[in-house]
Amino acid sequence: MNSQLPAEPQLIDAAEGGIPSALADLGRLVRIPGIAWPAFDxxxxxxxxxxxxxxxxxxGVFDEVRVRTAAIPETGEQGQPAVLATRAARNGRPTVMLYAHHDVQPPGDEALWETPPFEPTVRDGRLYGRGAADDKAGVMAHIAALRALRETxxxxxxxxIVLFVEGEEEYGSRSFTSFLADHAEEMRSDVIVVADSGNWDAExxxxxxxxxxxxxxxxxxxxLDHASHSGMFGGAVPDAMMATIRLLSTLWNDDGSVAVDGLAAREAETPAYDEDTLRSETGLLPGVQPIGNGSILSRIWNKPSITVTGIDFTRVAAASNTLSPEVTVVVSARVAxxxxxxxxxxxxxxxLRAHAPFGAELAFSEIDLGNGFLVDTSGWAVETARGAMRDGYGKDPVDLGVGGSIPFIADLVERYPGAxxxxxxxxxxxxxxxxxNESLHLDTFRHAVLAETLLLARANARTV
Structure with a gap:
């Protein structure tokens, strides 16, 4: 470890010593099935x-801690509860916002879980449970780092310090912009740490x-305006499922890359990453080949993708010899x-409108858009973070692209352009x-806490 500040050895000891209690608190949070979908409690x-x-x-760090909601712009209804804790900077020091979210994804088919989704279970160096990684571990990394700072x-x-723990990230952050507007000045920060991404690997x-x-x-x-007998009219009447299959197939080229004019790709170098690693990390079956073209990481980080994630249609157990009049699918596109x-x-x-087969009628609804993001890496905070990660993990950090989306980051940039x-x-x-079987690698969590503790301590040594 580097000891750039006199307090860093004590900080490291405090952070290390706080890991067991942080993991115990994480387990208690995992037991709370906080899901923002209206169908859940x-x-x-x-x-x-x-x-x-x-x-x-x-x-003991904050001047004020509150649980607040904000209005959803489209409906005026109140969004889900968020935690906002604030502490004013002193002696010219910067203000750092620590973001995470406490809502989680639904568990899905519980039969696929090896242990109950809301019963935290340690196995082979990992903590299993819904939200154990995404993103209650992010919440507890913040809390553990703050405890170490206070102790030291x-x-x-x-x-x-601004601690902002959102309650509806997995449900589209519907009230996020309103929350920022309602608390614009008290949340104003020089640096914003969004703990909702990942690492190159566990180490x-x-x-x-x-x-x-x-x-x-x-x-x-x-x-069709009503269902019909597939034996009586099949072969002359296009049913909605046939039209849907034909239409959706036009979205991809033969190699699986996206075939939609007007979707852009970003040109950027990517680190080495081979097919064996892809298979290991995704569970790709032995006989199934990867899709797309170019380097594997360019396909994930810098090119568009389109996935059909849901369908409303007759379930297999209830299938009958019927021409279906209507099919609804959920289309999820990732944008370069x-x-x-x-x-x-x-x-x-x-x-889709240009390729609708047989004159099929198309309707579009529930449109949800979020812009991507490119981080400006020229500021002091990024270099400070890299150094803190190097010392906290004992390895040089990697600059990572992520194929997923965190659309609210664009809202943060718009509200706080200088952050x-x-x-x-x-x-x-x-x-x-x-x-x-979502899980958190326990050593990764320990290193993340050490890195964030060092980042905040080094930010505390700066003036703005």
């Missing part, structure tokens, strides 16, 4: 927010420098960094976020 999100507010209060500095800490840290955007929508394909999500959606809609954005995280490629 919304009281659990209140429980989760209150638990995190208490953890923030107990650090006591009342001498000058750094300004190698990463600074996320690019994120794809997203364009998600529901597509309804209609060919640098292209607006609106332009990408417009290109996909034009393509330096750091996108970090505690996930590794085997964390299986959003999937059954």
């Amino acid at each position: 919304q009281e659990q999100l209140q429980r989760s927010a209150q638990a995190i507010a208490q953890l923030a209060e107990d650090t 500095y006591g009342d001498d800490l000058d750094l300004g 190698t840290p990463a600074v996320t420098v690019s994120l794809r955007g997203n364009a998600k929508f529901h597509l309804t394909v209609r060919t 960094p640098g292209q607006s999500a609106q332009d990408a959606y417009d290109a996909i809609e034009r393509h 330096q954005i750091l996108v970090t995280g505690v996930e590794d490629p085997h964390s299986r976020a959003h999937s059954p």
Whole structure:
């Protein structure tokens, strides 16, 4: 470890010593099934927010800790509860915002979990449970780092800190812009740390420098005004499923790359990453070949992709000999960094309308757009973060692109254009976020806490 500041050896000891209690608190959070989808018990999100507010209060760092909601712009309804804790900077020190989210994905088919999704279980050096990695580990990395700072500095800490733990990130951050507007000045920060990304692997840290955007929508394909007997009229009447299959197939080339005019790709170098690594990290079956062209990471980080993630149609057990009049699918597109999500959606809609088979009627609804992001790596915060990661993990960090999307980062940039954005995280490629058997690598969490503690301590030594 480098000892650039007199307090760093004590800081490291404090952070290391706090890991067991941080993991115990993480386990308690994992037991709370806080899911923002309306079909789930919304009281659990209140429980989760209150638990995190208490953890923030107990650090002794903050001037004020509150649980707040904000209005959803489209409906005026209140969004899900977020935790906002603030501490004013002193003696010219910067203010750092620490972001994470406490809501989680639904568990999906619980039969696919080896242990119950909301019962934290340690196995082979990993903590299993929904939210164990995404993103309650991000919450606890912040809390653990703040505990170490408080233990080391006591009342001498000058750094300004905003802790913002959102309650609806997995449900589209619907009230995010309103929340920022409602609390614009008290959340104003010089540096924003978004702990909702991942690392190169379980041992190698990463600074996320690019994120794809997203364009998600529901597509309804209609060919009949009522269902008909498939034996009586099949062969003359196009049913909605036939039309949907034909239409969706036009979205991809034969190699699986996207075949939509108007979708952009970003040109950028990517690190070495081979097919064996891809197979290991994704579970790709032995006989199944990867799709797309170019380097593997360019396909994931810098090119568009289109996935059909849901379908409304007759289930297998209830199938009958019927020509279906209507099919609805959910289309999820990832947009290359640098292209607006609106332009990408417009290109996909034009393509689908132009390729509708047999004159099928198309309807588009539930459109959800989020822009990608390219991090400005020229500021002091990125270099400070890289150094803190190098010391916290014992390995040089990697600049990482991510194929997923964090659309609210664009909202943060718009609200605070002068802030330096750091996108970090505690996930590794085997964390299986959003999937059954989600897990957190325990050593990765320990290193992430050490790195964040050092980052905040070094920020505390700066003036702005």
